[in-house]
Amino acid sequence: MENKSPNNAHDSKKRKRVDGAQNPRSQVQSQSPLAVKKQKLLQSRQNLPIWSRQRDIRNRLREHDILVLSGETGSGKSTQLPQFLLAESWCTGKIAVTQPRRVAAISLARRVAEEMGSPLGSSSPASKVGYSVRFDDNTSPGTKIKYLTEGMLLQEMLRDGTLSQYSCVVVDEVHERSVDVDLLLGFLKQLLESGKRRKPLKIVVMSATADVESLSEFFSTPMTKPEVSGDTSNGTVHGDDEEFNGFSDSEQPTPVEKKQVSTCRVEGRQYPVKLHYLDNPTEDVVDAALQRILHLHCKEPMPGDILVFMTGQEIIQGLQKLVEELAGNLPSEYPRLLVLPLFAALPQAAQQRIFERAPPNTRKVILSTNIAETSVTVPGVRYVVDTGKAKIKQYRNRLGLESLLVKPISKSSADQRKGRAGREAAGQCFRLYTQQSYGELEKDTKPEILRCDLSNAVLKMKARGVEDVLSFPFLTPPNREAMEKALLQLLLLGTLNEDGKINDIGRKVARLPLTPTLGRIVLEAARPERDCLLEVIDIIACLSVENIFQPTDTEEAREKALEARSQLHRRQGDHLTLLAAVQAYASETSDRKRWATDHLISHRAMQNVMNVRKQLIAQCKPLSPNPTIRSTTDEATQENILKCFLKGYHSNNIARLCPDKTYKTFAGNQTVAIHPSSVLFGRKVEAVIYNEFVFTTKAYARGVSAIQLKWLEDVWGSS
DNA sequence: TGTGATCAG
Numbered sequence: 001m002e003n004k005s006p007n008n009a010h011d012s013k014k015r016k017r018v019d020g021a022q023n024p025r026s027q028v029q030s031q032s033p034l035a036v037k038k039q040k041l042l043q044s045r046q047n048l049p050i051w052s053r054q055r056d057i058r059n060r061l062r063e064h065d066i067l068v069l070s071g072e073t074g075s076g077k078s079t080q081l082p083q084f085l086l087a088e089s090w091c092t093g094k095i096a097v098t099q100p101r102r103v104a105a106i107s108l109a110r111r112v113a114e115e116m117g118s119p120l121g122s123s124s125p126a127s128k129v130g131y132s133v134r135f136d137d138n139t140s141p142g143t144k145i146k147y148l149t150e151g152m153l154l155q156e157m158l159r160d161g162t163l164s165q166y167s168c169v170v171v172d173e174v175h176e177r178s179v180d181v182d183l184l185l186g187f188l189k190q191l192l193e194s195g196k197r198r199k200p201l202k203i204v205v206m207s208a209t210a211d212v213e214s215l216s217e218f219f220s221t222p223m224t225k226p227e228v229s230g231d232t233s234n235g236t237v238h239g240d241d242e243e244f245n246g247f248s249d250s251e252q253p254t255p256v257e258k259k260q261v262s263t264c265r266v267e268g269r270q271y272p273v274k275l276h277y278l279d280n281p282t283e284d285v286v287d288a289a290l291q292r293i294l295h296l297h298c299k300e301p302m303p304g305d306i307l308v309f310m311t312g313q314e315i316i317q318g319l320q321k322l323v324e325e326l327a328g329n330l331p332s333e334y335p336r337l338l339v340l341p342l343f344a345a346l347p348q349a350a351q352q353r354i355f356e357r358a359p360p361n362t363r364k365v366i367l368s369t370n371i372a373e374t375s376v377t378v379p380g381v382r383y384v385v386d387t388g389k390a391k392i393k394q395y396r397n398r399l400g401l402e403s404l405l406v407k408p409i410s411k412s413s414a415d416q417r418k419g420r421a422g423r424e425a426a427g428q429c430f431r432l433y434t435q436q437s438y439g440e441l442e443k444d445t446k447p448e449i450l451r452c453d454l455s456n457a458v459l460k461m462k463a464r465g466v467e468d469v470l471s472f473p474f475l476t477p478p479n480r481e482a483m484e485k486a487l488l489q490l491l492l493l494g495t496l497n498e499d500g501k502i503n504d505i506g507r508k509v510a511r512l513p514l515t516p517t518l519g520r521i522v523l524e525a526a527r528p529e530r531d532c533l534l535e536v537i538d539i540i541a542c543l544s545v546e547n548i549f550q551p552t553d554t555e556e557a558r559e560k561a562l563e564a565r566s567q568l569h570r571r572q573g574d575h576l577t578l579l580a581a582v583q584a585y586a587s588e589t590s591d592r593k594r595w596a597t598d599h600l601i602s603h604r605a606m607q608n609v610m611n612v613r614k615q616l617i618a619q620c621k622p623l624s625p626n627p628t629i630r631s632t633t634d635e636a637t638q639e640n641i642l643k644c645f646l647k648g649y650h651s652n653n654i655a656r657l658c659p660d661k662t663y664k665t666f667a668g669n670q671t672v673a674i675h676p677s678s679v680l681f682g683r684k685v686e687a688v689i690y691n692e693f694v695f696t697t698k699a700y701a702r703g704v705s706a707i708q709l710k711w712l713e714d715v716w717g718s719s
Numbered sequence: 720t721g722t723g724a725t726c727a728g
Binding site: 456681 | 728
């Protein structure tokens with residue numbers, strides 16, 4: 001039965017006829033539900049734009065190792081391309097397909113399993129399709145097609161430097177240009193040019209935009225100085241290495257010739273969207289959006305929901321009030337208007353409301369951040385209103401901190417937003433800016449690697465044996481200053497040696513699912529002198545998820561929160577307060593959700609904390625097989641916990657109280673105030689450490705704990 | 720006395 005499956009047929013000549021078999025009735029009667037479902041799906045697969053390109057794509061990959069495929073949403077590339085390749089003679093191993101987001105990896109795997117008539121993941125050893133995302137590895141030994149997040153493949157590359165179990169890596173959604181995708185592309189390019197693979201490795205790079213030239217140029221041009229060196233002796237957290245790790249041989253790399261890269265374009269499927277611009281620029285986009293929403297609602301026929309792109313939570317909630325007010329005053333002959341906000345911090349249940357059908361005679365208006373641009377598909381939308389702005393992360397080398405700024409979006413972002421109106425029928429897009437302003441927008445959004453703190457990326461490169469990170473093959477190289485800042489940071493953390501080589505600590509930190517700073521703190525906690533691993537992991541878990549404390553926007557809510565959380569507050573500061581919260585939650589055995597609600601703590605955030613905690617404890621097992629559980633009321637324990645943080649923050653995140661009663665940072669002697677959300681707010685202690693420095697109405701330190709200056713020598717004096 | 724686009728390990 002296995003061999004009858006068209007996608008497993010190893011006889012590619014017969015394949016076309018089997019796929020096209022139009023008389024499945026006799027098979028259907030005798031086949032399992034999975035096979036019936038597969039047969040039903042075949043027709044819709046055959047209608048996808050990419051279907052007719054199957055032969056072409058397979059031929060191209062027989063002749064070339066690299067294929068750059070551009071295709072818009074709806075072309076079917078993410079589901080069909082991996083299936084096309086399964087029967088190729090070079091495809092003896094697995095096919096990896098990377099995705100930027102977990103939900104995408106999971107839903108694609110589910111869909112492809114159905115199409116292939118295969119059980120999903122670990123449910124059966126016969127499963128051909130699986131997925132792997134953080135906290136959820138759903139694969140079986142027989143998995144041939146594996147959907148996984150970019151971060152998961154990066155982790156796999158640290159453990160198995162040549163990706164020996166794969167015959168093909170498909171990198172999807174490259175146009176989003178996450179830091180992880182940029183690293184992956186560089187690592188894959190190095191791997192291809194290293195000549196380290198025993199069997200061929202095929203690479204398919206897929207992008208929704210037509211930036212095919214830069215991608216094919218990237219892969220076809222050999223690196224001037226192939227980077228092959230590095231000390232990769234074992235220093236693992238897992239201790240399960242079998243394969244070599246990176247490019248550790250001292251032998252010279254094989255000389256590289258210019259690679260042949262094949263390129264291919266597939267049409268998407270999209271209904272037409274009519275564009276409208278403002279004649280004159282507006283000063284007040286909120287008002288312009290309000291007018292546009294009401295006008296659309298009163299003039300355009302039903303059905304047809306409206307999706308409005310805005311910058312952030314606050315402005316969305318403001319507009320929501322205005323629209324609801326005005327819509328309430330409309331004459332009764334108009335349909336009703338249901339306003340739904342959408343942003344990531346919104347509780348899950350509230351986010352779900354956008355998928356529910358509106359009551360009869362009601363039009364939905366969804367006011368969204370750019371979450372609706374890529375991460376969430378809102379159904380029923382025929383009208384898009386675009387303010388042309390978004391909050392964008394920026395990194396400032398000199399201050400060494402990331403901040404969010406409202407900035408104009410790029411052309412490709414604007415076009416993506418517009419496309420959201422044409423998913424189900426023809427639609428319209430109203431841009432709340434002029435056509436001239438559109439013309440002046442950047443073509444693409446600046447890749448994240450040019451806008452962020454690079455210490456994590458650089459550490460990963462070092463852990464893969466890349467010694468000269470300045471000549472790493474980046475699709476768009478970050479500037480030298482940002483790279484040097486990251487190297488310095490890693491050196492201060494003690495993850496690199498003076499000569500820039502990664503050390504044992506660095507290799508261990510690189511494998512933890514944390515920033516280098518937080519990873520370093522965890523390692524410190526495992527040292528026998530500190531011996532407070534479990535306690536520090538609880539705190540670190542909180543710092544690596546969203547805020548566990550429910551936001552308090554009114555005076556009343558603030559008082560209520562203060563009251564509800566009073567038993568959790570620790571006078572030493574926010575770190576020990578977080579620890580108290582996790583310990584209380586974890587020891588709650590009856591109803592954790594209720595406990596969270598009672599304490600005005602986000603249950604969803606706490607569930608994430610528990611997942612991260614479990615993962616970190618498992619990963620740290622080799623560091624400290626039997627960690628002691630400490631009494632957290634013991635002063636020595638408290639001191640040890642905070643000293644671990646001191647080790648990770650070194651001079652960056654410390655401030656001391658000056659005679660003028662203000663806190664000044666160690667590093668820059670800058671005045672910094674304790675944030676009102678801190679339990680230490682308003683208190684004066686000799687010195688503090690803090691998790692982050694933010695500049696809003698003034699310079700604030702958030703996540704603050706009291707320390708003693710005499711501790712510094714103990715922490716900095718030792719290695 | 721005040722904040723937060725989004726995603727990933």
